[in-house]
Amino acid sequence: MSEEYINELLDSLPLSFCFVNPLGVIVNANNPLQNLTGYLTTEMVGKNIDVLFFEKEEIEIFKKEISESQEKIEKEMTLLAKDKRKILIRVIASGQRDKKGNFNGYFLIFSEIKGKEEFQKELEKEVKQKTKALKESSLALLNILDDVEQSRLLAEREKNKTLAVIENFPEGLLFFNKENKLTSVNFKIQEIFGIKKKKLILGKKTPDLLNKYPSFTPLIKFLGEDEVKTTHRKELELKKDLILEVSVIPVVSKQEKLGTLVILRNITREKIVERLKSEFVSIAAHQLRTPLSSIKWVLKMILDGDLGSLTQEQRIFLEKTYKGNEKMIRLINDLLNVTKIEEGRIVYRLQEEDIIKIIKEVMDVFKEQSIIQNKNLKFEFIKPEEEKIIVQADREKLFLAFQNLIDNAFHYTPIGGNIKVVVKHLKDEGMVLTSIQDSGIGIPEEQQKRVFTRFFRATNTIKENVEGTGLGLFIAKNIIESHDGKIWFESKENQGSSFYFSLPVKKII
Amino acid sequence: MAKKILLIEDEELIRNLLEKKLKMEGYEAFVVENGVKGLEKIKEIKPDLILLDIVMPQKGGFEVMEEMQKDDEMKSIPVIIISNSGQPVELDRAKELGAKDWLIKTEFDPQEVLEKIKRQI
Structure with a gap:
């Protein structure tokens, strides 16, 4: 086969290829390689093969591998075209040796990985999209974390506010948990019972409070020594000049009893006012009774004719006066009875x-x-x-x-x-x-x-x-x-x- | 001989009325306005029955009865309390001190007082 024929054959093949001598210099290149690289064959021949590759270091290693290997070597590399385009290619190298085994050079066959490039682009696009989505997700996540943090701060602020309200509540509040342990109290409780530090009483069970803190004794006896019993607005005289209104409410959440809230309201002032009012009514009523009974007796005697006879007209007027007086007596008796009921002073003798x-x-x-x-x-x-x-x-x-x-x-x-x-x-x-x-x-x-x-x-x-x-x-x-x-x-x-x-x-x- | 009734009462109007009522009924009526004079009068006239008020200046009805209890002669004279109030504790005290009856002025009238006297003597 003549050399010309071979060259023609090579040029007509769809594969791009070149022949490189042991020094790495391009000896020959076919037409398809011209199309792929943009270099003319004449431009390529005589140049070092490095010119065609983007990865300069890798090509050195590749050349060495080829000279030492007995077999074909295949590799993915990046071809550097004349216009500096980078083209992803698959290179197959096939070393040529004479009959004595001396290395004469090698063929390089290039095949463009077209699909791969597009795939790569797709991949890159997808990666970009994924990255974008990921970024968005992470931003969203950050937002969520921010929200959660804000909610937490808000909740904490609310909790602090609630605690502040409880602490400063004008009525004494005690909370006993399910085991009848005192778990929280407010300042008013410290004031009422003269407790300097809350921790002295917190965590204590009712019998402990009863035994160790005398100021609590009347309250615990009132609430129930072993178990805090529910009551509504009952009065308790804790000590002299301190009357409390006690309400005990079970605290239930989602049908589960969490404990018991005890509310103590100082009603000493109201009681004093009430007592004074009752005393006033009582005294006034007694004072009124004396003249009313005198009037009654006088009128009765006159009406009975004990003080001389009456005209019909006199009788009618006196009878009306007598009835009016009776009504007043009745009213005063009622008022006295009511004050007695209010003060619990009515004594029943059954x-x-x-x-x-x-x-x-x-x-x-x-x-x-x-x-x-x-x-x-x-x-x-x-x-x-x-x-x-x-x-x-x-x-x-x-x-x-x-x-x-x-x-x-x-x-x-x-x-x-x-x-x-x-x-x-x-x-x-x-x-x-x-x-x-x-x-x-x-x-x-x-x-x-x-x-x-x-x-x-x-x-x-x-x-x-x-x-x-x-x-x-x-x-x-x-x-x-x-x-x-x-x-x-x-x-x-x-x-x-x-x-x-x-x-x-x-x-x- | 007419029965002697002593009324010990600080309220003038009641005193006058009852005195008249008692006399009309044929009793020999004596009236004084406080416990001190009351005790003197009891010793002096030895009444058949005493109508006694509780709240009075100087010496009240309960004190009069306490002193009567100490004297055998006075102790036997029946006492009817006439008062403006009638608390159970007061009624108990009066019973302890030997009172025969108790009437609250606003609830009774002079005629009914006479009926109560007749039940005693």
Whole structure:
């Protein structure tokens, strides 16, 4: 084969190649390599092969490997084109030796890794995108961390604020955990109990507090020595001149009991004011009673004709005056009773009393009054089968309670109306039930909740000009409840009211 | 002979009224305005019954009864308390000191006082 033919063949091959002598100088290069590198063959021939590669150091190693190797060597390298473009290529080197094994040079065959380049670009693009996404994610993460930190700061600030509120709360706060250990208190507690440092008492259980800190003794005894019991607004005289209102609330979160919160409110001042008010009312009432009783007696004697006969006109005026005086006496008695109830000064002396007899006595008085006052009320008393129903009662107080109930029925029932009193033995419950039903003006529904409170007067009673102090039912309720009884009512405006009270039965005769 | 009733009471109006009422009823009525004079009068006239107020200047009703208890003769005279109040503790004290009855002025009238006297003598 002639050399010319070979050259032609090489030039027509699609592969780029060149032949390099042992010194690394390009001896020959075909057309495809011209196209790939941008160099003319004439420019390449005579130049060192290094010219075609970007990795100068690697090519030195590569050349050495080729001279020493008996086999083909394949490598990925970067071709440096004439216009300085970098082209990723696969190079296959094939060393040429003569029959004696002397190294004569080598062929280099270049094949462009086109796909690879694009792949690389894609990869780079993807990497860039991923990097961008990653950057964004990390920024987002930083933002989240920032938010979390801010939330934490906010929460901490809120917590500090809450703690500050608790610390400076004007009422004493104690928190006992589930094990009845005192876990937190505020400054007010230190003040009330004279504790210099909180840590002295924190973590202590109720019996420890009871034994080691005498100032706590009354409170712990009040709360319960082994377990803190729930209470609502109960009074405790911790020491002289220090009266507390104690509320104990279970603290529950998601149906789990966390512990108990004890709230102590200093009500000493209120109590003093209340006491002074009561004392004032009490003294004023006593002072008023003396002249009122004198007036009563004088009028009674005049009306009885003890001081000479009266004209009809004189009699009418005096009778009205007498009634007015009686009303004042009644009001003052009511006020005295209320102050006694408020101060807890009412002393009950319970004895066995027949409730039927007490009720009958009160009713007789009112029947007579109804006739005297021309009210013509129809009184009906439905007695039980039993002859006597004995209850443990303070006769006078029970008399007063029932009198107040009948008095209301009497006053709030118009002329010609009905009043029905029923006494019934509830055998199964061991109670005696008394009901007082009237056909009176009734209590407006929206006011019914306040019926048993002090000075309550329904708006319609004021409209109808019915007199009353607004104390009778308050007194009645307190008396009935002090007899372990219950009192309640049903009422419809313009139809009438029914009041009920039940008392435990001692025995039946 | 008419029965002697002694009224020891500081309220003038009540004194005058009861005195009149008692006399009208045919009793021999004596009135004094405090406990000191009351005790003197008891010794002097030896009444059949005493109507006694509790709150009075100088010497109150309870003190009068305490002194009466120390004297065998005075001890036997029935006493009815007439008072403006009627606290259970006061009633107990009066019973201890031998009072026969107790009436609260605002709850009673002169006619009823007479009925209470009649129940005693």
